[in-house]
Amino acid sequence: MAQLIGKLRTAGCLAILMLLLGLAAALAQQTQPQPDQRQDIPDAPSAVQPPPPAPAVPPAEPQTPPANAGSSAQPAPPSNEAPPSSTTQPAPPQPEESPGPPPPFKIKTVPQGGATQEQASAANEELFKLKTDVNFVEVPVTVKDDSGHMVNGLLATDFSVFEDGQKQTLKYFTSDPFALSAAVVLDLGMPDIAVQKVNETFPALEGAFSQFDEVSIYVYSSTVARVVDFSAAGKKLTGVLNQLKTAHGENNGVPVLGGPMGPEGPTVNGVPIDSPTSPVITPSKQSHVLNDAVLAAARDLSSRDKTRRKIIFIISDGREYRSDASYSDVLKVLLSNGIMVYGVGVESSAIPGYNKIEKLHLPKFGYSDILPKYANATGGEILNEYSRTAIEGVYARVIGAARNQYTLGYTTRATPSSTYREIEVRVDRPGCKTDLRPCVNVYAREGYYPLPPGR
Numbered sequence: 001m002a003q004l005i006g007k008l009r010t011a012g013c014l015a016i017l018m019l020l021l022g023l024a025a026a027l028a029q030q031t032q033p034q035p036d037q038r039q040d041i042p043d044a045p046s047a048v049q050p051p052p053p054a055p056a057v058p059p060a061e062p063q064t065p066p067a068n069a070g071s072s073a074q075p076a077p078p079s080n081e082a083p084p085s086s087t088t089q090p091a092p093p094q095p096e097e098s099p100g101p102p103p104p105f106k107i108k109t110v111p112q113g114g115a116t117q118e119q120a121s122a123a124n125e126e127l128f129k130l131k132t133d134v135n136f137v138e139v140p141v142t143v144k145d146d147s148g149h150m151v152n153g154l155l156a157t158d159f160s161v162f163e164d165g166q167k168q169t170l171k172y173f174t175s176d177p178f179a180l181s182a183a184v185v186l187d188l189g190m191p192d193i194a195v196q197k198v199n200e201t202f203p204a205l206e207g208a209f210s211q212f213d214e215v216s217i218y219v220y221s222s223t224v225a226r227v228v229d230f231s232a233a234g235k236k237l238t239g240v241l242n243q244l245k246t247a248h249g250e251n252n253g254v255p256v257l258g259g260p261m262g263p264e265g266p267t268v269n270g271v272p273i274d275s276p277t278s279p280v281i282t283p284s285k286q287s288h289v290l291n292d293a294v295l296a297a298a299r300d301l302s303s304r305d306k307t308r309r310k311i312i313f314i315i316s317d318g319r320e321y322r323s324d325a326s327y328s329d330v331l332k333v334l335l336s337n338g339i340m341v342y343g344v345g346v347e348s349s350a351i352p353g354y355n356k357i358e359k360l361h362l363p364k365f366g367y368s369d370i371l372p373k374y375a376n377a378t379g380g381e382i383l384n385e386y387s388r389t390a391i392e393g394v395y396a397r398v399i400g401a402a403r404n405q406y407t408l409g410y411t412t413r414a415t416p417s418s419t420y421r422e423i424e425v426r427v428d429r430p431g432c433k434t435d436l437r438p439c440v441n442v443y444a445r446e447g448y449y450p451l452p453p454g455r
Contacts, residue, residue, distance in 0.1 A: 142379070155173075191249050202241040380402070417450060
């Protein structure tokens with residue numbers, strides 16, 4: 001009997017053990033995820049490569065736990081979260097800081113085409129340096145034969161330049177033409193008949209300039225006025241010259257010194273009523289400010305491009321009286337800026353022998369013809385013509401000579417100062433007796449002032 005009871009207990013224990021094993025297997029099968037329900041968990045971020053973008057996962061459908069699942073079963077984690085770990089807690093997310101304003105840039109303005117030494121390397125430093133030799137002297141020269149024709153084909157070896165008696169070494173030579181910056185100065189203080197004669201020559205004056213030249217026009221009598229600023233020869237210049245055709249000169253008739261229209265007022269038997277004696281009436285002399293006109297044109301020319309040849313072209317009878325500027329002051333401005341004076345002497349200055357009278361300058365009486373003095377000192381030229389046809393022919397000759405000059409250059413040892421430096425240009429012509437009568441006539445400025453360049 002006891003043996004039977006022992007066998008029943010053993011069988012009961014085995015049955016209970018089998019039941020527990022079956023329950024454990026069923027529970028494990030319930031808690032293990034099915035192949036179609038596995039979640040894609042992202043790998044840990046790599047320290048070498050940037051993390052790939054997270055794949056777009058559609059929202060997971062809600063799952064109903066099975067009825068036979070135990071209370072100890074844990075729900076599967078959401079698809080976009082990593083499974084919880086019992087050892088490592090995730091760090092709390094840090095709040096994003098709003099980016100502040102960018103730091104200001106350190107900008108340093110430099111002239112166009114230049115660079116500072118801090119920005120340029122040692123290899124490129126020389127690319128940004130522009131060296132200018134302020135002691136370089138440029139001398140335009142016109143050479144003509146005895147008949148007045150320009151001499152072409154000369155070489156640098158044919159010229160010799162002396163500064164204060166010392167021969168200079170030529171550093172530059174060319175016979176190429178230059179574009180002109182020309183200031184045309186018209187004299188409206190001449191008799192009206194002379195002004196009208198000049199007005200008829202304006203088409204020839206305009207035709208003497210090329211399309212590469214720039215022209216400005218000034219008029220003067222007792223005052224100076226600039227009619228048009230520098231502009232290319234074209235329709236604008238044509239319009240201004242057409243307007244100037246209506247300008248008139250002075251009415252130089254017989255002055256009225258007595259009678260009811262005279263300056264002394266009412267008279268009785270030739271004696272003014274308010275004066276016991278008869279005064280001596282002399283005609284007043286009108287101002288003729290040629291120096292002021294040349295100075296105004298020279299100041300404007302000084303600011304023009306240095307690659308152009310600067311000239312003042314004057315159409316006048318050469319009279320000068322009561323200018324605020326003196327001849328010596330105006331000449332210093334001309335020579336300091338390399339400006340040459342050309343022109344046409346008309347009316348009284350074109351009378352044969354009149355040019356000799358202008359040398360007799362009397363103090364307080366002005367100059368009868370000051371144009372040759374300006375031309376000789378600056379290397380220009382003045383041609384005197386009386387008729388309209390002759391004046392038209394002079395325009396092309398004089399302006400063409402100014403454009404087609406020989407240009408010499410040398411470096412002087414003179415330091416910038418206000419001391420006048422004398423220049424002499426000689427042309428070597430084999431076979432010419434230069435000590436008696438030169439075979440050629442040389443036109444160049446007589447000197448210059450080595451002033452520092454303007455800022």
